[in-house]
Amino acid sequence: MYLRSFLFLIAFFISTNAFAQTAADSVFIRKIFDEALTNGQSYKNLDYLSNKIGGRLSGSLEAEKAVQWSRQLMESYGFDKVYLQEVMVPHWVRGAKEKASIQTGKTKVEVPICALGGSVSTGKTALTANIIEVKTLDELKALGRSKVQGKIIFFNRPMDPRHVQTFIAYGEAGDQRRQGPSEAAKLGAVGVIVRSLNLFQDDFPHTGSLRYDESVPKIPAAAISTNGADKLSQMLKTDQNLKFSFEMHCQTLPDVKSYNVIGELRGSEKPNEIIAVGGHLDSWDLADGAHDDGTGCTQSIEVLRLFKSMNYRPKRTIRAVMFMNEENGVRGGRKYAELAKTNNESHVAAIESDAGGFTPRGFGIEGQPDKIKALQNWKPLLAPYGLHDIGPGHAGTDIGPLGEADKNATLIGFLPDSQRYFQYHHASNDTFDKVNKRELELGGASMAALVYLLDKYGLDGGK
Amino acid sequence: MYLRSFLFLIAFFISTNAFAQTAADSVFIRKIFDEALTNGQSYKNLDYLSNKIGGRLSGSLEAEKAVQWSRQLMESYGFDKVYLQEVMVPHWVRGAKEKASIQTGKTKVEVPICALGGSVSTGKTALTANIIEVKTLDELKALGRSKVQGKIIFFNRPMDPRHVQTFIAYGEAGDQRRQGPSEAAKLGAVGVIVRSLNLFQDDFPHTGSLRYDESVPKIPAAAISTNGADKLSQMLKTDQNLKFSFEMHCQTLPDVKSYNVIGELRGSEKPNEIIAVGGHLDSWDLADGAHDDGTGCTQSIEVLRLFKSMNYRPKRTIRAVMFMNEENGVRGGRKYAELAKTNNESHVAAIESDAGGFTPRGFGIEGQPDKIKALQNWKPLLAPYGLHDIGPGHAGTDIGPLGEADKNATLIGFLPDSQRYFQYHHASNDTFDKVNKRELELGGASMAALVYLLDKYGLDGGK
CATH class of the missing domain: 3.50.30.30 (Glucose Oxidase; domain 1)
Known part of the structure; x- marks a missing residue:
């Protein structure tokens, strides 16, 4: 046996455990994408939200319908817990x-x-x-x-x-x-x-x-x-x-009672550690709000649905959060953070999808350098799905207040391709027909892949 | 002075030249993208080709119009040489x-x-x-x-x-x-x-x-x-x-005389070394053929226009090639290869754009491992523009025959995001309205950036 072969064998035995882990993760992430690309439901759900409910500015009847719809949808999927967080929102009308x-x-x-x-x-x-x-x-x-x-x-x-x-x-x-x-x-x-x-x-x-x-x-x-x-x-x-x-x-009417809508899969080992994934349920009134941010809502629900469909039981508690009132007040984001603090909740991470339903490119992270590094270490598992851009960046408006309330929470923004977004953003052409099914479903799968890794390994060195 | 500092200094002096080179390249590539994103003309040209000429199956009147149009367009840009390569093509009609x-x-x-x-x-x-x-x-x-x-x-x-x-x-x-x-x-x-x-x-x-x-x-x-x-x-x-x-x-009529259309910027130092960039001018008859492959034609012309607009004088000869008859015969691709052999031409590389005008993701390469490696070494310069996927892959149908005729030519396929392509490919909805201006212009800039590096350094270790 030549020396190089010997050294290689030593290296092999040392790293076998890490290899095995990575191989299993690679297989699991592949399954997430397979399920999303063959049976993904983000597109079908976004069709309903966009075309049956439509534009849903805070305080509007449509916003209320969106609350009820998203609650019922998550209940129909059999998530462990689905509930509302009451929040007063501004009511501006055009x-x-x-x-x-x-x-x-x-x-x-x-x-x-x-x-x-x-x-x-x-x-x-x-x-x-x-x-x-x-x-x-x-x-x-x-x-x-x-x-x-x-x-x-x-x-x-x-x-x-x-x-x-x-x-x-x-x-x-x-x-x-x-x-x-x-x-x-x-x-x-x-x-x-x-x-x-x-x-x-x-x-x-x-x-x-x-x-x-x-x-x-x-x-x-x-x-x-x-x-x-x-x-x-x-x-x-x-x-x-x-x-x-x-x-x-236009005029501003009195505040209206509204809600964040939350669905959970309860953690089997560390139920008190939370990984939240969300988007905002409200939109501007000029269009469907398909890309901004029906996308984020349906993808977040899809993350939990994907896990359910694969019979994956998370170690930590995974939450899909539909924040209310991102567009003109961030009251839902603030209420979520306030209640997280009141209830002494501990968030490992919060991921927000609020940049459109386009092809995934990566994740932008607000957090401590060692946690950014930990996320970057997963690049080899995520790159096969086009997720190359993983580094510091703006995470999301709704999860910003949580970052203030829970200093240990790493905030992550899902980054889809950004070329088309500002053609539709906040305008009357932000409609469902601008969304491509595959691009949208890949987004839900990308977030699910990251949530899976966060759930399995956390961000404190594999605990 | 500590040892580590000393070693660092040594390393610094050794690599200063490389650093300076890289910094200049980074600046130049940034300028290419700036020009494409502010004054890019691919979109305007594709509008003309798609909407004023339309579907252009080999042998059709529209294909002939596309030949004349692309020749005149390249002449209007003042390229050093614009010429046609005669080729007989099949004439099938629906x-x-x-x-x-x-x-x-x-x-x-x-x-x-x-x-x-x-x-x-x-x-x-x-x-x-x-x-x-x-x-x-x-x-x-x-x-x-x-x-x-x-x-x-x-x-x-x-x-x-x-x-x-x-x-x-x-x-x-x-x-x-x-x-x-x-x-x-x-x-x-x-x-x-x-x-x-x-x-x-x-x-x-x-x-x-x-x-x-x-x-x-x-x-x-x-x-x-x-x-x-x-x-x-x-x-x-x-x-x-x-x-x-x-x-x-449908029926097949007698073959028709048609043309490849070629524009050149002549190399200042090594005019006999060619870097070709191309797409195919013919399309199916059911639609405009905007994505397949009006895109590749207008982007290839744009590569040369970008260099002209920046007063960049290439060392090697840069060619934009509009291949005729990719869809049902590859006669143009074969003619190009045949003439390259007859004329003893030497191609450093040929790049084909024939995968739609979507956001750039990288390049697929057919060539010797050391040349693939050389291309991958440029990743740090290309990654800021979303060009991460650089590795072995199918290059392009039109340039395939050239690879046979000139074994030293490295064949490269431009890889845009592929999610939407097969919704439009070869169907009556492959129309100009499916193209996004920014995505299209980024493609031309991506190819220009690669051509710039190929021109400056070649693929034989910086010669």
């Missing part, structure tokens, strides 16, 4: 469809807008004023009160198309929508129009929440489609004194 | 739209079919006969002549949905379409119906080439939609004696 037009001389051009979530109305009639285009909040501030007073401010900085990961571009451009209205109001503006956070040129306005600063007047704010924004910008170049006119009848 | 129905008792159910490419017609009227369902060629052979004689054979083995890489499923199921008709004819069958090679349940029949064995009679063969196949299979369970009837008026 009212009659918005209208907007640009007037220059005798020309009047209509452009597609929609109210930003939470905006006040323009009153009973349209608001008409001169409009000033800016690209940044700093540019607005530099104008000063004298130039802004009485005007509408038009934020027109496009998302940067150069980011391959489009959520970075969304993050960079989002200040216009979130802070823009109150920053403009501070300088006396009467209204705000924001270029839609959309990477494509089209006629869909994209809504989304604004954040009013309570110390300044609330002024009406709307998103304009990317084509509309270009049109407006072009017309402003030839007539700085053109008038912009828009009419919105 | 004729009047196909019809098919299932008859059981007094019930007649129409089902969607389309002739397989190259099929003979059913004659002037419909062909009606009993039909036998089989799943495999072996199952057919086991039936024997006594059972098959005078019947239509129905191949109904679905693509296996469990393969994450869907081309594997296509490869496994393809024998039914390619060999099925002649294998059935050998046993006296009068016609063949093949389940569409489609991973989704819908009403689109998917065409594609069959291979007639010249030693047996040519019998008419069609694809049936996946829903239609399920319907037929279900009805056969209750009535084995039902009649299947289909009518097709």
Whole structure:
């Protein structure tokens, strides 16, 4: 026997146990994907949620229907426990469809807008004023009160198309929508129009929440489609004194009682250690909310269904959480964290799927470096399914508060391919027909594979 | 100075050159993607090819228009040389739209079919006969002549949905379409119906080439939609004696003169070393052929346009090749290889994009192990763009003959995400609206990044 062979044998015996473990894991993960790709039910369930229930903004009848539907669905799957967490949510309504037009001389051009979530109305009639285009909040501030007073401010900085990961571009451009209205109001503006956070040129306005600063007047704010924004910008170049006119009848009604919806498979060995996987049940009102975030809900339920169908009994407690009110308040996420603290719950990890039902690419992690490392060690088991991007990243809005409440919880965001997301996000074209069955089912399987590893090994070195 | 620091410094000086090289490459590749994501023209060009020219089966007027269009487009970009390679191609025509129905008792159910490419017609009227369902060629052979004689054979083995890489499923199921008709004819069958090679349940029949064995009679063969196949299979369970009837008026006309279309940027240092990047200009006749393979053509032209726009002067000669007749003959691919041999050309590599315009995932390579290794060494430069899957794999049908003619040429297939491809492939829904601009442009940039590295370093250890 040559030395190299001998050394190889030694190495072999040392690592046999690890190999055996890995081989079993590889087989189990393959079975998860086989089940999802042959009998996956995310697509069928998303069809129901999108087409039979539809858009489900917090406080709406549809949101209530979605609560009941998801509870019944999880009960029908025979999960060990299905329950609701009561939470009061905001109730903003859009009212009659918005209208907007640009007037220059005798020309009047209509452009597609929609109210930003939470905006006040323009009153009973349209608001008409001169409009000033800016690209940044700093540019607005530099104008000063004298130039802004009485005007509408038009934020027109496009998302940067150069980011391959489009959520970075969304993050960079989002200040216009979130802070823009109150920053403009501070300088006396009467209204705000924001270029839609959309990477494509089209006629869909994209809504989304604004954040009013309570110390300044609330002024009406709307998103304009990317084509509309270009049109407006072009017309402003030839007539700085053109008038912009828009009419919105949105209002905020009293808070409404709603719920997070939770299903559980109880852990056989460590029932008090929880691995949560979730999405948000509410959506904007303009469309089905198929990608945002019907996807995350149906995939999360699917994770538990996959385990049930494979007769896999987890060591730890696995939870599917449908958070309520991600879009305009995060009340469900905060309530979940509050109750986790009250009940002294211990979360190993929480995984959120809120980036669309596209082909899986990996997971973004918020957590201690050793835990990120532990997750990265599973790359060889996950790479065969296209899950290569495993590293630090934003995890999810709903699970953020849990990270504050339970410092030991590792927060994980499911990362699907991001190229198409911002064509549909918060717009009336976020509909079921934009979802591909295989891409969606692969997402549920990817999360199930990770939950399986988290359940089996934890994140504290295999305990 | 501690030993470790010293060793580190040594290592640093040794590798500084490599680091500097890598940093410059990283910057250049970033610029390629920036240009593609801000000013990419693949999408605009594909719009023209798909919507102004349309389906372009070999020998058709549209194929001729596509030749002229792609030549003019490359000339308009100012490539160093644009030229045609004459090649005779088959001229098969579908004729009047196909019809098919299932008859059981007094019930007649129409089902969607389309002739397989190259099929003979059913004659002037419909062909009606009993039909036998089989799943495999072996199952057919086991039936024997006594059972098959005078019947239509129905191949109904679905693509296996469990393969994450869907081309594997296509490869496994393809024998039914390619060999099925002649294998059935050998046993006296009068016609063949093949389940569409489609991973989704819908009403689109998917065409594609069959291979007639010249030693047996040519019998008419069609694809049936996946829903239609399920319907037929279900009805056969209750009535084995039902009649299947289909009518097709396709025919093969004399060969037609056509062309490969080639554009070049001439190498500044090693003009005789060629790096080719290509797709096929012909498509099936049922749709635009946007994904198959308008994508590959416009992306290949884009690779050269990107270099021109960045004032990058390649060391080696870079070629964009629009191959003619991939779908039903590979005559263009064979002509290209033949002329490469005649002209003593030396190809470093040939890259083919013929898997759709979806988000890039990597490259599949046919070549010597050391060259595959050399390509894998570039992973750190390519991974930031989602290009993780770099390893052995099928490269492309058009460049296959070149691999035979020039044994030193490394063949590379561009690998986009494969989940959606077989919903559109060879069917009437392979249209421009199924293409996402960002996904398409990322493909052109991915190929340009690889061509840049191949041009700069070659595959023989950095020469």
